[in-house]
Amino acid sequence: MKKLLIAAFATVLMSGAALADTTLKLVEVITSPERTETLKSIVSKFEAANPGTKVEIISLPWGEAFQKFATMVSAGEIPDVMEMPDTWLSLYANNGLLESLEPYLAKWEHTSGLTDRALELGRDVNNTAYMLPYGFYLRAMFYNKKLFQEAGVAEPPKTMDEFVAASEKVSKLPGKYGYCLRGGPGGLNGWIMFGATMAGSNKFFNDDGTSTMNSEGWIKGLTWVVDLYKKGLAPKDSVNWGFNEIVAGFYTGTCAMLDQDPDALIAIAERMKPEDYGVTTMPKGPSGKTFPTIGYAGWSMMAASQNKDLSWKLIETLEGPEGNVEWNKRT
Template sequence: MKTMMTTVLVATLMAGSAMADTTLKLVEVITSPERTETLKSIVGKFEAENPGTKVEIISLPWNEAFQKFATMVSAGDKPDVMEMPDTWLSLYANNGMLESLEPYLAKWEHTKELTPRALELGRDVKKTAYMLPYGFYLRAMFYNKKLLADAGVKTPPKTMEEFTKASEAVSKLPGKYGYCMRGGAGGLNGWMIFAASMAGDNKYFKEDGTSTMNSEGWAKGIEWMVDLYKKGYAPKDSVNWGFNEVVAGFYSGTCAFLDQDPDALIAIAERMKKEDFGVIPLPKGPAGKSYPTIGYAGWSMFSSTKSKDLSWKLIATLEGKEGNLEWNKKIGALPAYSSAEKDPFYAGDQFKGWFEELADPNTVPTVMPTYLEEFALFKDSIAIKTSQQALLGDITAKQLADQWAAYLTKAQQKFLTKK
């Protein structure tokens, strides 16, 4: 009996020791120093509530995150929980690497308080929640009031035609430009927005899976973007600009317009006076419609984790009301909770442009075809390289549209054969 009790005691101590040594690996991929500090703050609360559990945070710089994370995974270095961009979800979910969150959501107290869009987008692949979105990135247009006044532009543009004329006027000012073009990482959104707005339609494919990228309307939109750059309405080095560069280009007064998500508001509001800039809905195309992209990111659990319940607890802490609001206020996304609009932080004028877009029936928030396995590579590699070639004159706008159409047609038709 004494031997048996000793064995039980040893086993209990060993189990307790194993729990004390539990380390979860959390990968952050849309990284900035401020975001990482906020993430550490929320994670610290999780660690306090789960004694003996530590979270190792790995922060990857966004411009290199896709390749670096893919290398990690291929080497077998998989996280327990990760920040999942919408454009990566299909790639990892369709390859069986992500755990379904459905069993946890069915029991979670906050599931019913999430917006329907959050749950819908989290279930984008196989109608299964392989990701729990924490917030939304909806594009709107920042404009510099002083630059427009100096250029003689009396009112901010409401159409793409007015936007072109205003960009031309500002670009005549010494050292100033109209548009902060994002020609580098993350730049695909702008191309998609203006191409769809020029076409007056946000359908990426025909019924047979053929891409619309090189159809007349979409091709005109792509050519419109190339012309903005070639005519000097965007800074020459903006061909390589990513998020940080376009935001800096705006708040430094280099260019008058910036199409961005609410996350850009953080840096801009810190460096510009409220009366010197505004946020308006994106300019509409010839058909009187605009199609701002609505992106999202969230939390996913890798199916390889050996600590599924603890990984869910971490996700629940990050996505819980307190954590979700703290996170989104710092990163600038629109929260996943229906009640967020009532929060004083989001009720001010600074978010007015985005809420106007959501209320306008002729402004149609559009999700890019992230359900395609091949889309992550397209967005984060192929589209950057080829669009830069077009901006620099190495290929024509038509060739760019044809190349994109060929790639996306192949991906969509492959997807249709699997349905």
Template sequence: MKRLFTTAALAALLAGPVSAETLKLVEVITSPQRTETLKGIVAEFEAANPGTTVEIISLPWGEAFQKFATMVSAGDIPDVIEMPDTWVSLYAGNGLLADLSPYLAEWEHTDDLSERAVALGQVDDKPVMLPYGFYLRAMFYNKDLLAEAGVEAVPTTIDEFRAAAEKVSALPGKAGYCMRGGPGGLNGWVMFPATVAGDNVFFDEEGNSTYDSEAWVEGLTWFIDLYKDGLAPKDSVNWGFNEIVAGFYTGQCAFLDQDPDALIAIAERMKPEQYGVTTFPKGPSGKAFPTIGYAGWSMMEPSENKDLAWKLIAMLEGPEGNVPWNKMTGALPALKSAESDPFYQSEAFKGWFEELGDPDVVPTTMPTWLEEFAFFKDSLAISSGQKALLGEITPEELAAEWADYLTKAQQKYISQ
């Protein structure tokens, strides 16, 4: 694939200039609301740059990795892409992401970027992506379902979480946990096992994956048992983002670990007094390890319109674009100035900001530095994870498969 990407990039560079008034923008974390908001920001950009046209291509998230890889392999490379954290190393490693250093050196809003945004957008000390916001997992809970099940207090530990899920699952047609067994479900396979294990370190010093360690196998078993014991809906083995969020706001299940972007659909369909957001439950070590993800804007290296592409990124990342974008997506802001906005002071965001302020809650970044991680997250983890949930392979077999794949990737990385 690397050779294919590189060939495509060179072909695109030699294909000749594209009209200076035309840009192609690919959106990959797609929903109707997000796309409409993006169109509004782009319309402002086009108005500020007369004669410029921005073509927006929206790829459904469940198919985005494969579809974008196909586009790149065919030489159909955009100028700007919404870049998920799990893809950065793959495309940066293939030389397809432009170094944004020259532009950031002169941008008036560079100092407004949070330290986390600056650090996470770099590969080999070069900024190749500007995160627009952060997606930190916290725990949604349905107050009505917990009361009906006789759960008197919101769980603060995984043992309390399991006990509450059992009580809710005893109600006719209800389940405790909205499990994401389909696309995008890797977070659950990281957070709960790490919390059970009391450690979120993915590799030892020699580059060996910890997934097949005794502690992590115990955590994987704990997570699998949630499904096998009927504490998650039976069809949740195939659920993606839309299904788990719908499962929560329709009252099918009482708990949902999700990012702030889930607030969009939930707040539209549930009253504030019907749900809450609390910190991710802590494990035996007294710590919790919710994942923190991010996405942002990258410029593709083969673009023939780099200066114009930067203007678009600056519009999207600057206050005029970033603030309304994050208010719609619900992401925690990448701009320091946005944190004082009244929107983020609302009760709905309390759980996430409590996590950020709790030293025993350790936000966990997945090993996105590995070129092989995108395939692991979007393909291998889904297929083998589903087999484990369905009892077709044991937790030990799952752990061994994942550890073997990740160990090879990490040892390749550290040997370079």
């Protein structure tokens, strides 16, 4: 009997240890091999600091991420933590699927070190922090110095007229084009930037609530983009290009200019020498103004998580000074 009791006690101890192990699910949606490896590196530090806790990273390809994640949620396959793009935040927060991070931020030692802009954008829905941005995506113009020199372009264009002139010179080179047009998925940002720049205003609505998109300035800006393509200043296939295609078009030397966020540097810096390309501000319109977009993404906790405190610890690791610096240096 004594032996049986000892055996039973040992079994209980073993099953208790198994029950103590916890797996958090984390979904990344702005996925690339480099990002995933960086994420794994930061997550490994979290796992080391929290014995018995494992993180399962689910990587969704960006081009299909919205549909795939929506399918996961509708099927009840809800993660604990997810990478939240700015354009998804309202949908998931307003449907009650995201946990407020306010109680955690109120106690976090690093909250006071966050910029006002990070907190403002994280609280974009109902003035509640349903996500914490890990960084901002501010548009700028990449340009190929070697192609400029070959085409006789002395310096990067400062205005939209100079942009067209530079594109025309580069496009005279065999197999080369001035601009990597994003005509496919995610291309709206470029159209909006150039429309606003030509209009001299980023105001989307008139005082009476009607759209400004059919005003003279906006029409000129949108037509300007169409004309770039029609004149052959962008590759013919670029009408279908998304993020990966335009970045590849730039680093392969197919086109001399690319408007993109900092994360384009992941691929560009690996394939181009630093002295062969530069980054400058977006070209200005007739008003002397330019309107680059600012986007952001961050980490959110799902309201359905059964391990909220651990999930916050994971977000802490990702968003704290050490993790955030490692992430942004790479991405």
